[in-house]
Amino acid sequence: MKQKKYILLIAVISLFLTGCEDFLDRPPKTNMNDETTWVNEKNIRLYANKFYPGFSVSGTFYPGFFMGYGSGWTNSYSPLLGYTFSDDVVHNGNQGNFTRSVPNSQVWSMVVIRSINIMIDRIENKMGNVLTEEEYTHWMGIGRFFRAMRYSELVLSYGDVPYYDHVVSDTDMDDLYKPRTPRNEVMDAVYDDLQYAFQNVRINDGEMNVNRYVVAGFISRIALHEGTWQKYYYKNNDRANKFLQLAIEAGDYVINSNKYDIVTEFRELFTSEDLKGNKDCIMYRHYDPAVGVTHSVASYNNVSESINYGPTANLIKSFILNDGKVWQNSTMDGAKNFELANVIKTRDPRFEGTFYDKPTSKNRGSYWYVNKFLPRSVAKSVEAGNAPPVEFTSINNRTDYPVLRYAEVLLNWIEAKAESGSSTVTQDDLNKTINKIRNRPIAPEAEAMGVQKTAPLLLAELPDDPARDIDVSPLLWEIRRERRMEFAFEYSRIADLERWYKLEYMDTDNNIDLLHGGWVNFPKEATSELTTGNTGKFSIMKLNGEEVTYNGGNNNDMVGFYRTSSTNGRQPFLNQVNINPYLSPVGRTQMDDYASKGYVLQQTEGWPQN
Known part of the structure; x- marks a missing residue:
């Protein structure tokens, strides 16, 4: 199973499914009786609330659209812990690998889609005489917004996926086992859902509830991703511009509202x-x-x-200096001095806002400690x-x-x-x-x-x-670069690399900076905890690329980007036969299940079809 982002980002994309009922996952329609639920706006809100943090069905948790930091120990979908697979992060040990073979079982989950379609169906067919026109269009907008959000997630992972805009009957085999809908058709439906939500969701619906500004903000994210994916992966400029213009329109709406501003210190x-x-x-x-x-x-x-795990040397080098230049060209004092205290002074303030201000052996992957989510006073x-x-x-x-x-x-x-x-x-x-x-x-x-x-x-x-x-x-x-500095250890880096068609940035064979962490000046900064008994267990890389291994007596030469001896690169994943790191394969079990019922499930593009 791949270590890739969408094992964490997408809600349960690796379900082990068998028969037709399991394949479409039939969750309870709601905790309330279906006949008595759809009688007022309050009940719709209660139903919709489960899509915020997520919900469980038969012991399986389906993450919501607004997970935040997660809840309790559930943090796989959170910043810092949920997004450690990118060129920003080096691990003390083996680096995470992309999927390199078709798994036995893996397929998209339709639980969330089914639940959303139930909401849309009931509003349309049971509440026409219950809701005012404003209430009706708002809640239809919320339902269609959630459906667009979920399908955009599925498409990010799989490309073509079966598209359902209705509640599927568990006896309709042709529908249950329908072929994959082409990605462009799915995303056209997503586009229409987003447009409807953009036009109809309330401008204000109370604290922490989805409103039109939230819709517009997420449209800017979804449409930018699809637009750049079309531009770089499919090289379809017409479709790219369709979605890029939607992202611009949504951004215009938020910006021109004058409701929001940049007024808060970063951390x-x-x-x-x-x-x-x-x-x-x-x-x-x-x-x-x-x-x-x-x-x-x-x-x-x-x-x-x-x-x-901690920051790669590659991420560290990417931060702009506060004179607005890159470190190779800046004439600032200390521009090429990568000691942590100096980097904090000379780089964009988001650097200080992201890291603890001293090297520490508490981070054995990088020796620099991510501190973005902790008050400075606590540190x-x-x-x-x-x-x-x-x-x-x-x-x-x-x-x-x-x-x-x-x-x-x-x-x-x-x-x-x-x-x-x-x-x-x-x-x-x-x-x-x-x-x-x-x-x-x-x-x-x-x-x-x-x-x-x-x-x-x-x-x-x-x-x-x-x-x-x-x-x-x-x-x-x-x-x-600005995105990388702003969103380090948040949601976006691996998704950005994919939509730019730049997964080569993850190739550790061609980018040794990915296997090194923070700069450590051992004569000044190293503790006995690191050096005692650790001969041969770590090395540093100087700015000229020279690697020096600690031998127990060469402390004065140990000045550079830190690497442990157990830090190993990832396996090749680019230009490999029958491997497409940009999209997830479906499992053999799922393809066999289709075939046993007389249907055909095509494998994801770039993966072997048998």
């Missing part, structure tokens, strides 16, 4: 206990121990716990020898999560404009997106360490990055 967005009213947040998830809603993500981020208290406060241990975490940030909409919008064949990016566009984000406040603790705001990105003076791919324009390269 505070992830460490606040109350994001209500925060203008940086279009949607957030609130955690409250008084009602038993807590999480555990910060417990893995509290400087006290040991973790085996300093632990550093002083204190135990983490109880609310940052176990499943007692109560910090809110910004599910959809205004910064994301701004970056989705500017990228869609840059990718669209019918739009031109202006300096004003950069000023109201990337440069607005760069101008966010800096925490006093960060200022005390020398952190400064990054210079504006100027169209006339785009950085000349020697690492830039020749097929990516300087402007797009910088927009992509």
